[in-house]
Amino acid sequence: MSAMTMVKAINSALDIKLKEDKNIVIYGEDVGVEGGVFRVTEGLQKKYGAERVFDTPLAESAIVGTALGMAVSGLRPIVELQFEGFTFPAFNQILSNVARMQNRSRGRYGAPLVIRFPYGGGVNALEHHSDSPEALFAHIPGLKVVIPSTPHDAKGMMIAAIESNDPVIFMEPKRIYRAIKQEVSDEKFTIPLGKARVVQEGSDVTVVAFGAMIRECQKAIVMAEESGISVELIDLRSIYPIDRETIRNSVRKTGRMIVVAEAHQSFSVGSELIAIANEEAFLYLEAPPKRVMGYDTVVPLAQGEKYYIISPDRIFYEIEKSVHF
Amino acid sequence: MSAMTMVKAINSALDIKLKEDKNIVIYGEDVGVEGGVFRVTEGLQKKYGAERVFDTPLAESAIVGTALGMAVSGLRPIVELQFEGFTFPAFNQILSNVARMQNRSRGRYGAPLVIRFPYGGGVNALEHHSDSPEALFAHIPGLKVVIPSTPHDAKGMMIAAIESNDPVIFMEPKRIYRAIKQEVSDEKFTIPLGKARVVQEGSDVTVVAFGAMIRECQKAIVMAEESGISVELIDLRSIYPIDRETIRNSVRKTGRMIVVAEAHQSFSVGSELIAIANEEAFLYLEAPPKRVMGYDTVVPLAQGEKYYIISPDRIFYEIEKSVHF
Amino acid sequence: MTPNDLPEIFRDHNPLEDKMLQVIDNEGNIISGELMPQLDDNTIIDAYQKMLYERTADEMAISFQRQGRMYTYTPNLGQEAIHIAAGMNIRKEDWLVPAFREMGTLLAKGVTMKEMFLFYNGNEHGSSFQNAHHVLPIAISIGTQLQHATGIGYSVKYRKKDETVFTFIGDGGTSEGDFSEALNFAGVWQVPVIFTVQNNQYAISVPVKAQTNSVNLAVKSVAFGIPGIKVDGNDFFAMYLAYQTASEYARSGRGAVLIEALTYRLGAHTTSDDPTKYRKKEEEELWGLTDPLVRLKRYMERSGIWQIDEETLKDTYRQEIEQQFLDAEKSKTYPLDDVFAYMYTDMPDELRRQKAEYEQFLSWKETRE
Amino acid sequence: MTPNDLPEIFRDHNPLEDKMLQVIDNEGNIISGELMPQLDDNTIIDAYQKMLYERTADEMAISFQRQGRMYTYTPNLGQEAIHIAAGMNIRKEDWLVPAFREMGTLLAKGVTMKEMFLFYNGNEHGSSFQNAHHVLPIAISIGTQLQHATGIGYSVKYRKKDETVFTFIGDGGTSEGDFSEALNFAGVWQVPVIFTVQNNQYAISVPVKAQTNSVNLAVKSVAFGIPGIKVDGNDFFAMYLAYQTASEYARSGRGAVLIEALTYRLGAHTTSDDPTKYRKKEEEELWGLTDPLVRLKRYMERSGIWQIDEETLKDTYRQEIEQQFLDAEKSKTYPLDDVFAYMYTDMPDELRRQKAEYEQFLSWKETRE
Ligand SMILES: Cc1ncc(C[n+]2csc(CCOP(=O)(O)OP(=O)(O)O)c2C)c(N)n1
C-alpha cells in the first residue's frame, strides 16, 4: 500500500501492465520524455524504452487511427489525448473504426486499446480544457466509457481497461488528479468495468454521480445529514455500459434520484439516467428524477466558471427540493 | 403550388435564397456539376455559376472549416456533407469552432451557416450510410439541429435555417427524400426553427417522432385507432432547441409518451424526451414514458436492417402496452 | 533519406519533374526494355488471366445488381493492372489494408467472390475473410484506412516481423487530412508501408484537377519525407516493377513509399452513379485506349506468348463466379443474433436487454398472426 | 504556378534545397545587401521598439502569472521578429487569423494588452477585440484556424476585395490533418492567404525532428501546389522581406503562400511548462545567440541608427502595460448573463429556463445566508 494521487495510481497501473505484457505500447503527445503534461506517464519511457513509450507528431486522428492498426495486428496500445477538447480530431476514427472494427469484421479483428484523456472543469483553464464530453462517447455503440473517482478505482479500472478486449474510453477527472490521496495497493488488481459502486447507503434519495463530482456530492451529503436526510450515493464508474441494476435497486428503495454531472444537461448522462429510472422504477418514483448539471453553454472561462460548476450547496438544495417534493 | 418531393422542396429553398442573397454560396463534394449524389443541388450551379455553387476537394473538415471563415467575413455558406457518416471528420470544426465562434468572440463574429446532410436508415446502404447521429449534434451547445418530415416543412425550415444567424445542422431523412410528394408553395415561406408540430391530436397517448419515422408512426396510428386508441402525434422538427412547451402540453393531457426514433437508444433524443416528460409532467404520468428506438449497435447492413428499423407494428405494440400499463 | 538509399527507378522518375514510370505503351510495345521486370511467360499469362477474372467478376456483379439481386456495387473496371500487380507482389504474411476499389488484390490474398457478393448483398459476414490472412475489411470512411496501415507498420517493426503493409486510397482521398497524417507518421516511424494512390481521375464527379493544385499526387510524398513515384497504372509491367521495388525498399527497413498509379475509372463510380452527367464520351474513349487488359494482351500477342482462348476462359470464370454468387445468395441468412453478437467481445447486459425486448415484440407479433 | 510567376526570392530560396532566406547574421552584419528591404531609419527604430514592447509585455505577463494574478499564459519570447514584421505588413483591411503565439501581430492590428490580459485572466471579453478590425480570436484547437483563413480567402476573392489573410501555426501544428486540408483548399481556390509556420523547434516537449521526416516545413507547400519559403524568423529584415513579397504575391491574385519562419521558443511553452525537462541549457544558449532583438539592435548600432534609450523606454512600456493590466483587473466582472448571452443570436427558451433555475438556487442561497 502507498499513498497515491490519481496520477500516481494510473501511472502505477500502466507500469504494472507494461512490465507484464510486451505487446503494450503507450504513446501520444508529450507522453515520452516529458511524461505527459499531467505527468501520468512519468518515468515510463525511461523504464521501458522509447519503442514502447513515445511521443508522436501532433495529430490526434493518426494517434487513434494508428492505434487501431496496432490493435488489429497484435499489440495493445494505450494512447493519451492531451485534453478532452482535443479528442475531436480523432472522433471519426473512434466512431467509424475503433468502435466498429470488431463488428464490421464479424469478430475477425478486434480493437483492444485504451484511449485515455483528462476531462472536466474546475481548473481555471483555457477553452477546450474544461469540457465533459462523456455523453458523446457513450452514444457510440462498440465503446466502453469509464471514469474513476478515486485513486484506488483509477488503478483498478485502468488495469481492467487495458485487459479488456474491447476499446475503452478512459476519462480522467483532471480536477482531482492530485486533490485526493488514498492508500492504494502497489500490486495488480482490477475493478470490473460496467459496475457502479454504492459509495454510501441511504434511504431518502439516490444521488448518482461520477468523477470529480463524487467529492462534491459527499460534501453535500454532510449538509443533508445535518438536515436529517439520508442519501444513497452511487458512483457510476462506467458510463457505458451503464449499471441499470444498481440504479434500479437504489431508486426502487429511495423513490428519488438526483444526477450530478458537469456536462451540458441536454442529451446527457442525466437524460439517460432519468430514462432508466423511469424504465426500471416508474412505480416507485415519489419525486421527479432530477439532473443537476452544466448548462447548454460553453463552459465559461475561469472568471465565469463558478456559475457553471456544480457546488455542494447546489446539490444539497436539489436534494432538499426532491425530498420535499 | 407544385407537387414536390423533399429533394425538390429543398432545392427550391436553396434556389430562392441563392437568387435573393448574393452572399449565399453552396459547396461540398459533388454538389456542383453533379448536383449532389441525391440531386438536391441539381441545376443550381448552372443557374448561379461555379463561384456560388461548387465542388470541393474531398475533405469534410475543410468544407466546414472554410465555411466558418466565409461566415465570419460576411458570406452565408451552405455546405453539404455527403452522408451523415462523413460528418465526423468535420466534428472538431463543428464542435470546437462553428458552435463556439459567436460565444468565444462575445458576439463579434457569428457563424451564420448551414450544414446539411442526408441521414438515417431504411435504404439498404453500405456502412456509414444508415446512421442517425442527431443526439451527438444536439449535445453541442451553440448549434441548432433540425429535421424535416415533409417536403413542405423541408422547404420552410431550410429557408429559416439559411436566414438564421446561428449555425444550423440540417439533417435530411434520406429514406423519404423521394417517397413523399406534397403540394408545396413555389413562393418563399419559412417555418420557425425550434417549434414542434402537432401532426394529429389525440387523448390517450403522445407519440413523439421526427424525420422518416413520422410516416411509420402514422401507419401505427391507423392500427391504434382500429383498437380504439386515440394518439397525439408530435413531429419534433427541432432537436435542439427542443420544444418543451408542446411536449408538456401533450403529455399533461395524455399522461403517456412514446418516443420513436431510429438512433441508438442510449444517450439519445429518447432519453432527453423522457427527462423532459419527467421535468414537465411528472404528476401527470400514467405509464412510464418509453423510447422505441434503435439498439446500441451499429446499424446492420441491408440483410439485418429489418431487425433494427422501427416498424409500424412495433410502434403499435408499444402504444398498446403503454395504454394498458 | 539520402538519394543513394533511393532505388534507381525512384531517382529516375522524380515526381517533382512530373515523370512517370512506363514500360509498355498502349500498343503493347516496350518503351524501356531495361525496366521490363523479369517474368516468365506463364507468370505474364497468369497475370492476364487474373485481370480478366477481375473484369469478368465486375461485369457480372454489375449485372447482378441490375437484376436487383444485389445492392450498390463499386466496380473496378480499368484499374485491374494495379490490383493484380499488387496481388502478385503481396505475400501471405504481408498485410492488405484496402479502400473499396481493389478487388483483384483482395482475391490474391484469399478473399473469395462469395464473400465479396455477401458484402455487397448486405451481410457483414462478407467482411470476415475466412480464408484470407492479414486483410482488413473494406474501408468506406475515406482516408482512415491509411492510418490503420501505418499502425500495422509500427506493429510489424516493433515485433521485428518481415511483413509489408499494402494500402490503397483514391485520388480524392488524398485531400483528406487523414491521408497526410498517415503518411507523416509513416515517415517519422519509418515503417514498411506501401501507400498506393489509385488516381482514376475522378472522385465520383470531381476531376482530380479540382482536388489539388500539386503537379501530381506522387509529389505529395515530399511533405512527409518518403519516396514517391508516379506510375502508369494501366501498364501491368510498370506496376509490377513499382511494387517489386517498393517491396524491397520497405523490407530492407528503409521505410514507407508512396506510389501514384495513374489510371482511369472506366465504369461508373458505383452502380448508382451516372458518369454521363459529368464526363465526356470522348474522354472515356481516349482513356479506353489505355485499357490495361488490351495493352497486356497486345504485348503478349506481339511477343508471341499469347496462348489464351479468352472466350472459353471467360465462360469458365462466369460459371465459377455465378456459383459463388449463388452460394452467397443461398447463405443469405441473417439471424437476429448477428446484430448484437459482435459489438463487444463480452456482450453487455444492456445489449441483452435490448435484444430480449425485441424478442418479446416478436412473440406478441406471432400471437397476433 | 509556372516558375516565372514566382517572386525571385522564392526561386532563389528553394525549400527543396533547404535554402533559407537571411539578410543579417547574428552579429547584425548584412549578409546579402541586395535583399535588404528599403526601410528608413525611423521605421527600423519603430520595429525595434515594437519588438521591445512585445518582449516587455511578455516578461510582465509571466510575472503577473507568477504572482497569481493571472492564469496560464503562453509567452512569445524569441519570436518577436516574425510578429512585428507581419504586423508592419498587415493592413487595416487585411485579416489576421492567429494561433496563440503572435501577440505582436495582434497588437499591430489594434488588439490591446488589456484585452490580452482579460483573456488570460479568464474572461471571454478579452477575445472581442473592440478596436481591432478583421482579427479572429486566439485559436486553441490547433490547425483549425488555417481552414478559417482559407475560407476568409475565398470570401475576399468572391467579393473582389483587396484584402489579404495572414494566418499562423506552429511547427507541431503542421502535423494536423487540418493543416494539409487548409493549404490544399487554398491551392485549389487560389486565395490570398499567407500561411506562416512559426517553427520554434518544439511542440511543447516534442522537437520538430519528431514531427516530420520532411527536409523542412516550407517544403510541404509542394504537396499543395503553392510557393513556400524558409526564412530566418529571428532576422527582422528577412521576415519583413518575406511578408512584403508574399503580400504582393497574394494581392496580385496569384494565390496563397507558405512561409516557414525558423525561430526558437526562448521561454517555456506556457507558464505551466518546465522546459528543463526536455531540452538542454546549451541548446537554449546557442539559440539565445540568434535572439531577434539582439540582432536588430546590433545592426542598428553598426549602421549608426541606434538612438534608443532602452531602459527608459522599457520603463515607459512597463508603466503603460501595468496600467492596462490594472484596467483588466478592475474590469474583472463576470455577470451570470455572460454565460448565456452569446451562445445564440436569439437565445432559446431552454437557456432562459436553465438560467432561471440557477437564479432560483441563488435566491434560496441568499435566504439561507
Ligand atoms: C470520409 C468520406 N467522405 C465522403 C465519402 C463519400 N464518397 C464515397 S467514394 C467518394 C469518392 C472517392 O474518390 P476517390 O478517392 O478518388 O476514389 P475512387 O472512388 O475514385 O476509387 C466519396 C466522396 C466517403 N466514403 N468517406
Ligand SMILES: Cc1ncc(C[n+]2csc(CCOP(=O)(O)OP(=O)(O)O)c2C)c(N)n1
Ligand atoms: C488539436 C490540439 N491538440 C493538442 C493541443 C494541446 N497543445 C497545445 S500547444 C501544443 C503544442 C503546439 O506546438 P506548436 O504547433 O509547435 O506551437 P508552439 O506551441 O510551439 O507555438 C499542444 C500539443 C491543442 N491545443 N490542440
Ligand SMILES: [Mg+2]
Ligand atoms: Mg478516384
Ligand SMILES: [Mg+2]
Ligand atoms: Mg512549436
